Amino acid sequence: MTGAGPLLQVEDLHVSFPIRKGLLQRVVGEVKAVNGVSFSVPRGSAFGLVGESGCGKTTVARAVLQLVEADAGAIRFDGEDIAQMNAPALQRFRSRVQAVFQDPFSSLNPRMTVGRILGEPLRVHRLMPASGIRAEVARLLDICGLPAGFAELYPHEMSGGQRQRVGIARALAMKPELIVCDEAVSALDVSIQAQIINLLEELQKELGLTYLFIGHDLSVVRHLCDEVAVMYLGRIAEHAPSDPLFASPRHPYTQALIDAVPNPDPDYEAGREIVPLEGEVPSPANPPSGCYFHPRCPLATERCRREAPGLAPVEPGHSAACWETGMALPAE
Amino acid sequence: MTLLRVENLAIDVAREGGARRLVHDAHFSVDRGETLAIVGESGSGKSLTALAVMGLLDEGLKVAGGRMVFDGQDLGALTPRQHNDLRGSRIAMIFQEPMTSLNPVRSIERQLTEGMRLKNKLSRRAARARALELLAEVGISDPERRLKQFPHQLSGGMRQRVMIAIALSCEPELILADEPTTALDVTIQAQILALTSRLCRDHGVGLVLITHNLGIVARHAGNVAVMYGGRVVERATARQLYRDPRHPYTQGLLASVPRLDLPRDTPLRPVPGAPPDPTVAFPGCRFHPRCAKATDICREKVPEFTEADGHEVACWNAGAVAAEAKGAVA
Numbered sequence: 001m002t003g004a005g006p007l008l009q010v011e012d013l014h015v016s017f018p019i020r021k022g023l024l025q026r027v028v029g030e031v032k033a034v035n036g037v038s039f040s041v042p043r044g045s046a047f048g049l050v051g052e053s054g055c056g057k058t059t060v061a062r063a064v065l066q067l068v069e070a071d072a073g074a075i076r077f078d079g080e081d082i083a084q085m086n087a088p089a090l091q092r093f094r095s096r097v098q099a100v101f102q103d104p105f106s107s108l109n110p111r112m113t114v115g116r117i118l119g120e121p122l123r124v125h126r127l128m129p130a131s132g133i134r135a136e137v138a139r140l141l142d143i144c145g146l147p148a149g150f151a152e153l154y155p156h157e158m159s160g161g162q163r164q165r166v167g168i169a170r171a172l173a174m175k176p177e178l179i180v181c182d183e184a185v186s187a188l189d190v191s192i193q194a195q196i197i198n199l200l201e202e203l204q205k206e207l208g209l210t211y212l213f214i215g216h217d218l219s220v221v222r223h224l225c226d227e228v229a230v231m232y233l234g235r236i237a238e239h240a241p242s243d244p245l246f247a248s249p250r251h252p253y254t255q256a257l258i259d260a261v262p263n264p265d266p267d268y269e270a271g272r273e274i275v276p277l278e279g280e281v282p283s284p285a286n287p288p289s290g291c292y293f294h295p296r297c298p299l300a301t302e303r304c305r306r307e308a309p310g311l312a313p314v315e316p317g318h319s320a321a322c323w324e325t326g327m328a329l330p331a332e
Numbered sequence: 333m334t335l336l337r338v339e340n341l342a343i344d345v346a347r348e349g350g351a352r353r354l355v356h357d358a359h360f361s362v363d364r365g366e367t368l369a370i371v372g373e374s375g376s377g378k379s380l381t382a383l384a385v386m387g388l389l390d391e392g393l394k395v396a397g398g399r400m401v402f403d404g405q406d407l408g409a410l411t412p413r414q415h416n417d418l419r420g421s422r423i424a425m426i427f428q429e430p431m432t433s434l435n436p437v438r439s440i441e442r443q444l445t446e447g448m449r450l451k452n453k454l455s456r457r458a459a460r461a462r463a464l465e466l467l468a469e470v471g472i473s474d475p476e477r478r479l480k481q482f483p484h485q486l487s488g489g490m491r492q493r494v495m496i497a498i499a500l501s502c503e504p505e506l507i508l509a510d511e512p513t514t515a516l517d518v519t520i521q522a523q524i525l526a527l528t529s530r531l532c533r534d535h536g537v538g539l540v541l542i543t544h545n546l547g548i549v550a551r552h553a554g555n556v557a558v559m560y561g562g563r564v565v566e567r568a569t570a571r572q573l574y575r576d577p578r579h580p581y582t583q584g585l586l587a588s589v590p591r592l593d594l595p596r597d598t599p600l601r602p603v604p605g606a607p608p609d610p611t612v613a614f615p616g617c618r619f620h621p622r623c624a625k626a627t628d629i630c631r632e633k634v635p636e637f638t639e640a641d642g643h644e645v646a647c648w649n650a651g652a653v654a655a656e657a658k659g660a661v662a
Binding site: 052159161189191195216217220223242256257258259260261263265266267268274277280281 | 373374487489490517518519520521522523526544545546547548549550551552570571574575584585586587588589590591592593596599600601602603604606607
């Protein structure tokens with residue numbers, strides 16, 4: 001079934017984790033890790049979620065991967081609500097959606113050769129007869145830029161960049177439609193990072209993949225993604241196609257994030273006027289009143305302290321949650 | 333007099349079957365009130381070089397050649413005790429991971445005043461008063477309360493501020509900062525680096541900033557040394573280096589980073605391959621297996637440094653390389 005609508009739709013997603021305390025680990029409160037997040041990812045595009053630690057971006061990814069349970073809201077894949085899927089549908093879903101994680105060392109089994117790592121999903125999902133697996137492993141390695149001989153190696157015998165290529169090859173083994181990349185290039189050295197970014201782009205073009213890309217490096221996310229949502233403490237602060245988002249950000253937090261990224265050009269940096277953001281991200285267990293960003297916001301007013309702004313369109317396709325710079329509606 | 337001058341520094345690791353060279357040739361200098369960035373990827377030898385200056389090389393590692401001269405004193409000629417006297421008081425270091433470099437079972441007060449009491453012989457009361465000043469200076473609110481706390485009660489950004497306060501506590505002349513913000517969120521990273529640069533400038537402290545982030549270098553450093561495979565391969569002012577990178581590795585690094593100030597579809601042109609295993613020796617330039625411009629001499633002989641307008645590069649093809657890069661820009 002291949003519908004015409006967006007491949008992935010996240011609607012008003014809420015995920016919270018209990019806070020436990022004491023000897024009996026009684027639940028004394030909860031952390032709202034994701035607090036009403038909605039977005040949709042068109043087929044063949046790359047959607048970026050950015051933000052700092054604790055903003056909930058990884059939790060959204062984990063909810064999409066069915067690794068955490070949503071409290072409320074819906075995640076639709078190819079038009080179908082994944083919470084409503086029966087077992088066979090869910091198994092199909094699990095092969096159509098794959099993940100690439102940050103640390104290729106801890107996400108590859110150290111006791112398995114690359115050949116087994118790549119061959120196992122093919123066997124488990126019975127995608128091909130055992131006799132074809134060897135050739136398929138070689139093909140997967142080849143499209144990820146590794147020689148076929150790598151099938152004999154163990155993860156510790158490879159460099160970080162090579163391990164990440166294996167991580168990508170493993171995701172591709174299932175012929176997925178959506179790949180969730182959670183900080184997939186963050187742990188790599190600069191020159192290797194660029195190789196992997198290029199590989200992800202080539203694969204997307206050749207295989208028509210859709211990416212949900214989670215990252216904290218704005219320049220990488222901008223480069224790879226067609227559309228980006230900026231998250232802050234479990235909510236989306238701003239959401240737009242990449243170019244308008246970075247060229248004319250509407251939320252003061254997006255502006256602050258962009259200002260925090262130094263460009264590799266001393267002349268540009270010398271002429272740059274930057275008002276550094278004060279303070280730190282508050283604890284998601286105890287978020288501030290009103291707009292979550294108001295304690296750090298240079299534009300905050302009385303209203304921002306009292307009332308949370310909802311995400312509202314500022315231009316077609318561009319929305320922001322800010323009383324001062326957007327056309328905010330009250331958050332529900 | 334130059335505050336710190338490192339010349340032809342070599343560092344070996346003892347292995348079965350003889351020593352292996354990890355750092356072949358590090359050389360750079362930094363003056364008071366100046367920021368020098370050492371740029372390189374994992375295994376380039378940048379952190380080892382800093383540890384050698386601090387006299388903190390792990391067992392099994394040793395300085396095998398070259399000189400490190402701090403304020404006229406040859407650091408290699410010091411006894412461990414003399415080196416210890418310099419450390420903390422005249423040369424301080426900020427490490428990447430503030431959680432592992434702070435002692436988890438000692439209060440912030442104890443860790444922050446230890447150096448001042450030991451090195452500057454301050455009384456407990458005087459050290460405490462100075463500690464409060466330092467915490468305020470690094471932007472920590474409610475310093476009275478923070479002094480009583482332990483590292484786990486602070487956020488990552490605050491811990492790194494405490495590390496900076498500790499580094500500054502004995503009024504050092506030189507601070508070595510090894511990836512001081514890599515573990516922090518971007519907005520906190522920007523705060524911490526701005527703070528470190530400002531404090532070093534205000535106090536006339538020489539700062540060696542070790543990083544892999546070319547943006548950070550452009551924003552904060554006056555001079556840059558690029559390290560690759562245990563060698564400094566290019567050395568220049570930040571302006572020269574970014575405007576006219578001469579080593580093919582530096583050019584490759586600059587072409588590898590996506591940038592917010594260029595159009596989104598600007599293609600990345602990464603250096604192919606991966607950095608060499610630092611323990612494996614091979615003849616010629618360390619970069620030649622990844623270099624598109626490598627010729628026979630690159631495979632045989634280590635390139636010598638050539639210098640023009642204070643811009644040094646170790647590449648046999650640097651003249652041609654530089655000319656071509658200029659042609660490509662024009």
